[in-house]
Each structure stands twice: as C-alpha cells, then as structure tokens.
Amino acid sequence: MNDEYDIDTLAVRAGTVRSQFNEHSEAMFLTSSFMFGSAAEAAARFKGEQEGPIYARFANPSVGMMETRLAALEGAERCVAFASGMAAILATVMGLMRAGEHIVASRSIFGSTVQLFSNILARFGVETTYVSPTDPEAWRAAARPNTKLFFVESPSNPLTEVSDIRALADIAHAAGAWLAVDNCFCTPVLQKPMALGADIVIHSATKYLDGQGRVLGGAVLGSRTLMEGVFTFLRTAGPSLSAFNAWIIFKGMETLPLRMEAHSRNALALAQWLETQPQVARVYYPGLPSHPQHELAMRQQTSGGGIVAFELEGGREAAWKLIDATKLVSITANLGDTRTTITHPASTTHSRMTAEQRAEAGIGDGLVRVAAGLEAVADIQADLARGLE
Numbered sequence: 001m002n003d004e005y006d007i008d009t010l011a012v013r014a015g016t017v018r019s020q021f022n023e024h025s026e027a028m029f030l031t032s033s034f035m036f037g038s039a040a041e042a043a044a045r046f047k048g049e050q051e052g053p054i055y056a057r058f059a060n061p062s063v064g065m066m067e068t069r070l071a072a073l074e075g076a077e078r079c080v081a082f083a084s085g086m087a088a089i090l091a092t093v094m095g096l097m098r099a100g101e102h103i104v105a106s107r108s109i110f111g112s113t114v115q116l117f118s119n120i121l122a123r124f125g126v127e128t129t130y131v132s133p134t135d136p137e138a139w140r141a142a143a144r145p146n147t148k149l150f151f152v153e154s155p156s157n158p159l160t161e162v163s164d165i166r167a168l169a170d171i172a173h174a175a176g177a178w179l180a181v182d183n184c185f186c187t188p189v190l191q192k193p194m195a196l197g198a199d200i201v202i203h204s205a206t207k208y209l210d211g212q213g214r215v216l217g218g219a220v221l222g223s224r225t226l227m228e229g230v231f232t233f234l235r236t237a238g239p240s241l242s243a244f245n246a247w248i249i250f251k252g253m254e255t256l257p258l259r260m261e262a263h264s265r266n267a268l269a270l271a272q273w274l275e276t277q278p279q280v281a282r283v284y285y286p287g288l289p290s291h292p293q294h295e296l297a298m299r300q301q302t303s304g305g306g307i308v309a310f311e312l313e314g315g316r317e318a319a320w321k322l323i324d325a326t327k328l329v330s331i332t333a334n335l336g337d338t339r340t341t342i343t344h345p346a347s348t349t350h351s352r353m354t355a356e357q358r359a360e361a362g363i364g365d366g367l368v369r370v371a372a373g374l375e376a377v378a379d380i381q382a383d384l385a386r387g388l389e
C-alpha cells in the first residue's frame with residue numbers, strides 16, 4: 001500500500017494483521033513461541049522452506065506489524081525492531097561491519113552513541129572519527145579506504161544543527177561507505193532520509209514514535225540486502241523488542257503525523273517568543289530564519305520539529321532558576337512526549353564531557369533545552385516566563 005497512500009493514511013492503516021476473530025483494533029501477541037501442525041511442518045519452518053513464526057526472539061506478529069508500519073512511513077524495504085534505540089545502533093555496526101573498519105560520525109550525536117563508538121566498539125577494532133555535522137567537506141576529508149559507515153543525527157541535540165543529508169550521502173557513496181541517519185528528532189513525518197539518499201535510518205522509538213513516554217524501543221531500516229546482516233545479529237544476540245512494547249509503539253504511530261505537526265507548531269511559537277526576550281542571548285531552532293541552516297532545514301524537513309534550545313544571558317544560575325520556576329513543564333531529559341520537558345544539557349545529558357569539550361561543542365552553561373509538548377502553547381510560554389523574570 002506504500003505507493004498508493006499518503007503518510008497520514010499509512011500511519012493508521014499500514015502493517016495491520018488480523019487474527020481469525022477479525023478484531024478491529026489489532027491484537028497483542030504475548031507469546032514466546034509458536035506451534036507447528038506436525039513434525040514435518042516444524043522441520044520446514046526451521047529450514048526456512050515454510051513462512052511463519054518460530055520463536056519471539058526473531059519473529060512475533062505484534063513486532064512485525066510495528067516493523068511494517070514504520071517501513072511504510074520511512075519508504076524503506078525492511079525494518080528490524082529492537083529493544084531500544086541504542087540496541088538498534090549497536091546492531092547496525094555489529095551486523096554490517098568488522099574489526100579493522102572505520103566510522104565517520106558527526107560530533108553532535110547522542111551521548112550514549114559516542115560512548116558506544118569510542119569506548120566499546122573501539123575495543124573490538126572499529127575506530128571512529130568525529131567531524132562537524134555542518135561541514136560536508138570535513139566528512140570527505142575524514143573518509144579512509146576502510147571507512148564503512150557515515151553516522152549523523154539531524155537536527156542535532158541540543159543545538160539543532162542541520163546536516164545536508166543528500167551531500168553526505170553522495171560523499172559516503174563516493175568513499176564506498178553507507179550513510180546512516182538517526183531520524184529520532186524528525187521522524188518520517190518531517191524528514192525522509194532514504195529519499196535524500198541515506199542507506200540506513202535508525203530510530204529510538206522511545207521518543208516520538210511512542211510519543212507518550214511509556215516504553216523503550218528502537219528500529220533500523222534499509223534495503224532488504226543491508227537489513228539481512230542487521231536481522232542476523234538480532235536473531236543471534238537477542239536485543240529484541242517485546243510484543244507489548246511493539247504494540248504500544250504501533251498504536252502510538254497512528255497519531256504521529258498529527259502529533260509532529262502540533263509539536264512543531266508549539267516549538268516554533270516558543271522559539272519566536274524566546275527570540276524577543278531580553279534575557280535570552282540566542283535561540284536555536286531550525287524553523288527560525290536566524291538559524292544558520294534555516295534554508296537547508298526547510299528544504300529537507302517539512303517543519304522545524306519539536307526541540308528548541310536557548311542560551312540565557314545569566315549563565316548556569318539563570319538556567320537553573322528558569323527550570324526551577326516551572327510548575328507545568330516536566331524537568332526530565334526525555335523528549336518526544338505529549339508533555340513539555342525541560343533540561344539543562346551542561347549538567348545532565350552533556351555532563352560527561354569536560355568543560356572544554358562542551359565549550360568546543362557550543363554547549364554553554366546558560367543553555368536550556370525544551371522539547372515542546374502538546375499543551376496549549378500559551379500555558380507553556382507562561383510557565384517559562386515565570387523563570388525569565
């Protein structure tokens with residue numbers, strides 16, 4: 001149905017499988033294994049001669065529905081689901097690379113991804129070079145004969161730097177590497193990396209795909225050929241998504257287009273208002289004309305997304321005061337929730353970096369990140385205004 005229908009339709013219809021009862025809302029399959037009609041049928045399943053599930057580490061109808069729906073939204077041939085976003089990132093490398101190979105990654109990626117690449121994969125002989133997300137020439141220069149993977153997040157967290165996905169895909173392909181895009185912040189509703197030339201799309205389904213802060217989940221998407229290696233890692237190593245979490249994410253995706261539009265609308269209104277506040281030194285939001293990659297963002301994304309960051313004149317003291325004065329928004333590092341969340345990156349998500357590394361990355365002590373939720377924007381604004389005064 002993927003070519004036939006709009007993304008709004010795919011979000012509520014793609015992937016549905018019904019049981020013999022013809023339930024309207026899709027069933028959840030809480031089972032670890034599946035039965036066979038006979039010894040011969042069991043043998044045929046194990047040999048791969050007959051289609052059908054065997055064991056939930058690698059196949060479960062609830063997980064299958066979630067995978068099919070997300071693949072339809074991203075326009076990918078295949079999706080492989082995982083227990084978390086980090087498991088999905090690990091599986092991408094373990095499924096597609098070997099010792100002695102090299103990754104070029106944006107220096108503005110999720111903290112645990114940096115730890116995974118630098119501290120864990122390095123022990124197994126996979127080396128990573130970090131470059132600027134906004135300078136494609138730096139990626140070209142960093143590529144080596146053994147480079148297998150380019151890895152980027154766009155927009156980045158928390159400064160919302162926007163990378164030129166098409167340019168990075170072309171450079172990756174010329175270097176004989178694949179481009180993987182962590183599309184967590186945009187979701188396929190705002191940005192479709194594969195249509196821009198990316199080979200692999202990765203999600204933390206924990207964020208906007210669930211959308212209500214309930215469960216962990218992750219996914220890797222790409223061609224059938226590439227996903228074979230990723231699936232083999234899942235099947236063997238077992239960082240599998242549970243049927244319950246898959247069902248939650250599957251149902252959450254039904255409202256994804258509506259939610260992403262509302263998150264973006266609220267974030268833009270907050271960004272525009274923050275830009276007029278004298279206590280705010282700078283606002284980072286791709287939907288603002290003042291954003292350095294505004295034009296690229298508007299070409300590559302359908303809107304600016306739900307994440308806004310801003311630097312306060314008063315440094316850390318002002319940032320903490322603003323956060324502590326809120327009564328409505330939630331003080332938590334999570335994002336992609338119906339509820340607005342607020343965080344101070346320098347002392348939380350980016351506290352494992354040294355002060356120099358933070359300064360180099362542009363994460364100031366006065367920086368605050370807001371992930372706009374679905375409350376009335378006037379109420380969110382009033383809550384932030386309390387702490388600005």
Ligand SMILES: *Cc1c(COP(=O)(O)O)cnc(C)c1O
Nearest residue numbers: 084085086110182184204206217
């Ligand atoms: C949260 C997040 C991850 C990790 O996902 P988990 O589901 O927490 O494992 C990866 N990338 C980005 C951009 C994220 O925001």
